[in-house]
Amino acid sequence: MSKMEDILNDNALHTVPDAQTVSGWRIAVIIIGVAIGLPMMLTGAKLAYEMSGLSAFGAFFVGGLMLAILGGFTGIVGARQKLSTYVIIQQTFGTSGAVIINMLLAFTIFAWFSITAAVFGSALAGALGEIIQLKVSGVLLTFIGVVLMVLTSIFGFKALDKLSLAAVPVLMVFLGYLAVAGLRADNAPISTDFDIVTIGFGEGVSMVVGSFIVGIVIFPDFCRYARNQSDGIIAALVSMGIGMPVVLTLSAIPSLMVGETDIIKLLFALGAGAPILFLLVFATWTTNASNLYSGSLALAATFSSVKKWKLTILGGGVGLVLAISGIANKLTDFLLLLGVMIPPIASIYIIDHLVFKRNTSKYQSDFVQKKLNIQALISWGLGSLFAFMTSAEVLIFTSFPSLDSIVVSSLCFYVFTRITLYRQAALA
Template identity: 30%
Template sequence: MNEVKDGQVSKGQFEDYAIEQVPLEKRRSTLNVAITSCAWIISLSTIFTGGALVSGLSFSNTVWAAVFGMLLLGIYGYFQGWMGGKYGVSTTMLTRHAFGRNGANLFGVLLAITMGIGWFGWQISFFGITIAEMFPGKWFAIPEVAMVWGGLLMMLTAFIGYRGLATLSMIAVPLVVFLSIWGLLKAVNYAGSWEALFTSEPTGDPMPLFAGITIVVGNAALGAVVFPDVTRYGKSAYRGAFGASIGYFLGGVFCIIAGAAMAIAAQVPGLGSTPNIPAAMSKIGLGFLAFLILVFAQWTTNDNNLYTGSLGMRNVIRLPKAFIVCIMGGLGLAIALIGLQDYFVPFLNFLGTYVPPIAGVMIADHWFVAPKIRKKAYQFGVNTVYAKWNIAAIASVILGGWISTKLTFGIGAVNSTVLAFIGYIVLVFVLDKLNIAYEIGEKREDETGF
């Protein structure tokens, strides 16, 4: 366990290199990173996304929406993941160069509020309600009971760190692949043939393919932004980025197709606009296996929410990461038990609008602004000097996010990322030519990582 001594945090086994570079000897294989990233996207919400898509798209168009949507996320996540693999640091630490040391603190707080507390609590509530729907009348499936034991499981692997995430992923990913295959076979059996399945018509109001792609991207955009939290364990920049991108892509496509196939196979009424996936699982005969899949699918995703949030907050405060996980996880669980999670959703969606453009600025800073304009290479560790604030970076994120909400075309997360990417390069170029400072103050990293 980590201890705080004289204002410094000792580097115990649960600190997980939260504010330092992962040593090369601790890096993992490309397959390990890929499976861990795959487990990140495997979740109930992704399965439900597939079920929702077939209400407005044919099965074949649902597959295309899954492929194109996840491909977009894999491509821009690759550039994020490349930086994590090269430098071996978390997403929040990478923002120290692009946004300044204090700007990185703001990003860390943003991740803590959105992913580590808000969405963590919402997913716990979603888990409890889904288990109750799947197993009505069972004591372990009482929503509040399921929230507690489910929430504690999710906190456990986030507490351990990457080792815990990777170990769990090795179990969860094969299970969900099995679910995908089973769901497809059931759907083919119901439809009568593969041809009949792929030519099936939507069960609700038709939607254009582009709208389906937008739904896929919107469901998983935040995860691609924080790829460095996983790829920092890659053996190289390329291997980390490739592993995370291919794992995220395959996991998302598998889950979406599984949800779509089960919804078609079962033909059960939805819950309003939401597909009744638990009822579909029961109808096609998954039984106790469905329970295992539900548990592992949600566990592997929501522990990552808490993990990323804790890495963000560890960048801000001098407390052990394991302690931060417990506090944030407890807050998220309390929100779910009290029933306040839905009140946070509009606020979380608002904040989430400004997370994708952060990736746009980070990519622009690393590949263009730092080497071409600032002429300063990225480095991390003791005596590294950061600006306290990068006003141009912060302004580009705000403008990119705000303008994207006004556009009536394209995909919101992609629009805001591209706008911030272009806007940041242009803004820095102009300010540099006018000799106007956009970086304020200096902060030198000490031996504690602060």
């Protein structure tokens, strides 16, 4: 295999060599780059406006801490195994069972990719028209944006690493600038309590966790490049425990000051010309390039005979069609519904790897022999069903549907696997 082929393959189906690993701080920068996107900024602005003053900031850091804890576990799995999320899922659910899980994840990731690309195109078109009176088709801008994202993702982790190292520091500076501009706005101070509070603290924390829960599940895609499991933990703590709450806070301050939740209108209200264009382009670029990267890894695990770079181009093309057709916008509610089905995936492979402590060599043996792990699939189904019921308020458990699905699926998988192992030992 040539050097170029090796780069394009990006260790999609194999362990990452030690020579290619990086520090947890480098991985954290990539994840922060994913967080600095329009969806996360919108979440910060919405929660700040619809929660009572400082309680929104509390929700950001509590939610970030919960994400950091969960991400620490998935980061350890990725750092230990040095494999993508989707190969790890194959090892836990079996090759046949993993097809269902990996295709669900691929669909979810590519759908969010298309939604973000569509929002990017229309928002950038509006910004160019407002700031420099340049009329450009939103469809054309969406196309250009997707091409940039494909060209980055096609070179895998190394390209994402370089893009994030260049863009994230500047993006953070611009977010800080907007926060300062918001503080200088002639409006009410941050500590003011709003008369009408439509989102409670618990719901706010749940929204923060839900906004990045898919990122927790696919965290091994990035942490497989960690030097060791400590770097996986560092990546989670720095990116989700610190970076993400800071991004949400900086996005929230202008919303509180100006009284606007639409992030684009908010930026215009602050008179931020160049920062608007920079944020739109680079924030979407870093976020969506990472989405395409993980989505193509999911497809590579399922369609192992097709080269990863071809699947990246295919995924980008499908995302582009969904974005410019307008179908993507109709998928949002459905994707939010699917949100309760995603967290159990992580909890099951965490228990499988960290509790039952199977090493890599045994995994390779199991991977060849096992086609379907019925215990894993049933546990996933029960956790998802329970979360659907708590989200519909048929049942009440932790008040966080995502956490409900994690707890129930973890307990089910642990019990089912222990029973199976006990029976196998009794028959031996």
